[in-house]
Amino acid sequence: GNSVTQMEGPVTLSEEAFLTINCTYTATGYPSLFWYVQYPGEGLQLLLKATKADDKGSNKGFEATYRKETTSFHLEKGSVQVSDSAVYFCALKDAGGTSYGKLTFGQGTILTVHP
Amino acid sequence: DGGITQSPKYLFRKEGQNVTLSCEQNLNHDAMYWYRQDPGQGLRLIYYSQIVNDFQKGDIAEGYSVSREKKESFPLTVTSAQKNPTAFYLCASSMGGQGSYEQYFGPGTRLTVT
Numbered sequence: 001g002n003s004v005t006q007m008e009g010p011v012t013l014s015e016e017a018f019l020t021i022n023c024t025y026t027a028t029g030y031p032s033l034f035w036y037v038q039y040p041g042e043g044l045q046l047l048l049k050a051t052k053a054d055d056k057g058s059n060k061g062f063e064a065t066y067r068k069e070t071t072s073f074h075l076e077k078g079s080v081q082v083s084d085s086a087v088y089f090c091a092l093k094d095a096g097g098t099s100y101g102k103l104t105f106g107q108g109t110i111l112t113v114h115p
Numbered sequence: 116d117g118g119i120t121q122s123p124k125y126l127f128r129k130e131g132q133n134v135t136l137s138c139e140q141n142l143n144h145d146a147m148y149w150y151r152q153d154p155g156q157g158l159r160l161i162y163y164s165q166i167v168n169d170f171q172k173g174d175i176a177e178g179y180s181v182s183r184e185k186k187e188s189f190p191l192t193v194t195s196a197q198k199n200p201t202a203f204y205l206c207a208s209s210m211g212g213q214g215s216y217e218q219y220f221g222p223g224t225r226l227t228v229t
Contacts, residue, residue, distance in 0.1 A: 004157075018196055034217060043220035045120075046159075089157060102148075102173070103155035103218055 002027045004091050007105035013035050013113050019077040021109045023064075023090035026071065029090040033057075033073040034103070038087045047075075049090070080113045087111070117142045119221035121206050133213075136191045136224045138206035140201055143204045145211030147189035148218060151175060152203040161204075165211055193226065200228045 007022040025033070032051045036044040048057030048064035049104050050073065062077045073090060091108040119140045121127040128134045140147065146165050150158040160173030177196025183189055189208075193200045203225050207218040 034218075041223075043121075043222045044207075045220070046217045072132055102160060102163060103158075107155070107157040 002031070002092060002094065002104040003094055004089075004106035005091050006108070006109050008052040010072065010112060013080055013111070014078045015082055015113055015115050017113075019075070019080045019084075019111070021088055021111070023073045023075065023106060024071055025073065025090075025092050027092055027094070027104075029094070030068075031094055034093070035062070035064055035066070035073070035075050036089045036105075038091045038093060038108070040086075045112035054096065061064055080111075082113045082115055085111055085113045090103075118218055119206060119208055121204075121221035121224050124222065124223055124224060125179075128228050131195045132228075133192055133194050134200075134226065134228075136193065136204055136226070138189045138191065138221060139187055140189075140206075140208045140219075141187060142219060143186070144219070145186070146209045147183070148207040148208065148209075149173075149179075149181065149189070149191045150205045151161035152205060152223075158205065162192065163166075167225055178183055195205075200226060202226060222223070 003026045005024050034049045035047040037042045037047045048059045050057040053068035055066045064075045072093050087108045089108045091103045122137045148163040149161040159175050161179050162181040164170035180192045205223045206221040209218045210216040
């Protein structure tokens with residue numbers, strides 16, 4: 001079955017530091033890949049997505065590139081802010097089959113940014 | 116504004132009682148989903164529905180039930196058969212079909228059963 005593995009947290013950084021959160025996946029075919037962010041006590045918000053190999057998703061200074069050869073979708077940001085403190089989830093969506101539409105999530109990575 | 120609403124934000128129940136969580140969307144999405152989130156874990160799919168009057172079990176459907184009588188609404192009932200119901204419940208919706216459509220999430224309902 002499909003699975004998503006994220007780097008274990010929590011991750012603690014100082015403001016303006018470089019961020020990488022690793023995400024690797026196992027899936028058949030060509031899934032779509034997503035990064036979601038969850039602020040305390042809230043639902044999830046889509047941060048970025050990529051739908052095919054070598055696509056780069058980007059939003060609010062965050063980037064992730066769909067690497068089929070390494071089955072990875074690592075999240076990066078060049079300079080984090082305190083307001084980026086949240087939980088980040090990597091997810092994949094099947095390209096088709098009986099479970100189409102279903103998202104498979106990683107376990108989430110807690111990011112804390114200090115001033 | 117289009118979006119997904121879940122109510123209430125906090126819900127308290129006694130053990131042995133059934134409880135229904137509300138989820139409404141005005142995004143005109145065909146597909147809707149219910150997830151459960153426990154501390155330190157990712158989201159686990161409870162039920163999903165691709166179209167009105169049809170729904171499918173997810174990975175952890177035991178002890179839960181749903182209905183989809185209207186396109187806009189997808190209520191989740193947590194029954195007394197659910198052994199560990201205390202959790203944060205998230206509803207989501209997306210366009211239907213096999214495209215790479217993202218899911219949009221509601222703000223969640225935190226259920227506490229004592």
